[in-house]
Amino acid sequence: MSNQEFVVLGQDDPDGCRPGLLAAPLAEDQAVELARVFKALGDPVRLRLLSMIASRAGGEVCVCDLTPAFDLSQPTISHHLKLLREAGLIASERRGTWVYYRLLPEMTDRLASILTRPAGQPLPEPAETPS
Numbered sequence: 064m065s066n067q068e069f070v071v072l073g074q075d076d077p078d079g080c081r082p083g084l085l086a087a088p089l090a091e092d093q094a095v096e097l098a099r100v101f102k103a104l105g106d107p108v109r110l111r112l113l114s115m116i117a118s119r120a121g122g123e124v125c126v127c128d129l130t131p132a133f134d135l136s137q138p139t140i141s142h143h144l145k146l147l148r149e150a151g152l153i154a155s156e157r158r159g160t161w162v163y164y165r166l167l168p169e170m171t172d173r174l175a176s177i178l179t180r181p182a183g184q185p186l187p188e189p190a191e192t193p194s
Contacts, residue, residue, distance in 0.1 A: 084177045100174065103150035108133060109143045116153055116164050123156075123165040 089097065104110055115132065116124050130140050144164060147153045151170045155162050 117166040
């Protein structure tokens, strides 16, 4: 067992700049928040919906254009979109009878920065296991 001291992500964060997942262990509250986002992304339908929204020309898409792409009912699609919205990945705006969705790039940028290894830094060497 090692007596290494760990720096926990999300603590001692005066500038609001958080190091990536590969730089230090996550704080409990940050792990809970990220788990919710990754859980939302862990479903193939939600991942496709997010991709369709993010790649749409003009930056937004009507739910009426999303639903036909799936062999699912409209309420099921709405449920998946609600989970993506609650995870902070998309935003929505009602216009008349239709709802339009757009990507929240702040969250995807944050996920990318958390999962990115700092430039030029090698991964830590694996700890030796006793024989």
